[in-house]
Amino acid sequence: MDEQEQLTTAHGAPIADNQNSLTAGPRGPLLMQDYQLLEKMATFNRERVPERVVHAKGSGAFGTFTVTNDVTAYTKASIFGAVGKQTPVLLRFSTVAGEHGAADAERDVRGFAVKFYTDEGNWDLVGNNTPVFFVRDPYKFSDFIHTQKRDPKTNMRSPQAMWDFWSLSPESLHQVTILFSDRGLPISYRFVHGFGSHTYSFINAQGERFWIKFHFRCQQGIKNWTNAEAAEVVGVDRESSQRDLFDAIERGEYPSWKLCVQVMPEADAETYHLNPFDLTKVWPHADYPLIEVGTMELNRNPENYFAEIEQAAFEPSNIVPGIGFSPDKMLQARIMSYADAHRYRIGVNYAALPVNKPHSPVNTYHRDGQMRFDGNGGGSVNYEPNSFGGPVQNERYAEPALKISGDADRYNHRDGNDDYTQPGNLFRLMNADQQQQLFNNIAAAMQGVPEFIQLRQIGHFLKADPAYGRGVAAALGLDISSLEA
């Protein structure tokens, strides 16, 4: 017995009895002075932190990123400094709409959030398994998410809200087509590609800027369930993706992804035939081919899910020298949103938690705040400029100036945007079987939706490709002659 560690209170006092509460006589009542019981109950009552407002259900693992190709012509980022260089990573996968206890095998976008612990600070690439998104103006993000969450009255998911919003937002068509395709229901996180989705930038040692799209190419192959297969899976296992990822890593079957980039010279953005900062569009590979950068392997499960995955805080604002943002309005909004969410969800000192703490030095003048659990800077100087050797800026990290022009205004984000060609191209790439699955998946998801909304949405499908609209209409048993007239 003496070889095992002594059980203590949170304050280190030895506990003599962890089985029986302190009572007046064997039948009770309890005594208020049982501070050990009070501490145990009070701590338990506070075990949950708020779940993420989106992407609440997730799984994560640690691993290694290794550079396999020299991209120093495009970026001075230290992480890409030499072929063979390795950087530790954390990857959290997730579904978007479901709560923390939701089933994994749901038709939904998969989150693909990577934290690279580089030697010049943390770089977070907080992406999805799709290259595009449902909206292109961040003003519409929370509206869109409301349609994916529970209805305020019924407390159930609402296909009516989803299709009402999508049919009134043609920019969603590209992502809707991906979501309801045969690739919309991955069998597990190991079998998805990852995308940074937004356009980011690289800056090289000469101070030249390039626009960049990040792609993680899955090395396990892409595998998806049909709706029927997924329904069976959910019936027996709500944690199918968590189980698959965790067990594979325990078995030593380490999943890996090849990181590639599309590179657009800065000046091309002015003349390229589509807005390269529009999150609803892809850049065709024929225009900007994939360039290999490195390999990311996941090889270690977290030891403690709450400490290492639930408390993990990913934020698109985490960039490092040599990697920058772009004017994409959605990305710009996300730069604010995530750190704000973390301050609320985990607390203002979330960056000092072990899983979020950079593996490189952190020297700030931030002090105090709730749950300041490190040394709080000790006795060091807490203002700048100062005469006492505190940390200072270094202009060698400055980004080259970005030319911006235009009158400040609320520009209609739908003006002049072609929302139909790329979804139509995607539809035309599908074989007949994949097209039929798309029709069936959409028809299934539209059950119970008022006909005027179904018809409005079919109007968009018809514009992408007449066969797309007709196929969905047939699957729904709808007469669309008035739409086609």
Ligand code: HEM
């Ligand atoms: C999670 C906001 C668009 C991918 C979140 C969270 C917020 C948020 C508040 C919860 C963060 C937390 O509590 O830890 C937004 C806003 C968006 C937006 C305001 C648009 C204006 C996107 C896009 C992508 C994306 C376009 C992918 C390309 C993710 C992922 C997570 C997430 C993967 C989960 C991160 C994790 O694993 O912890 N988002 N989001 N979001 N978002 Fe977004």
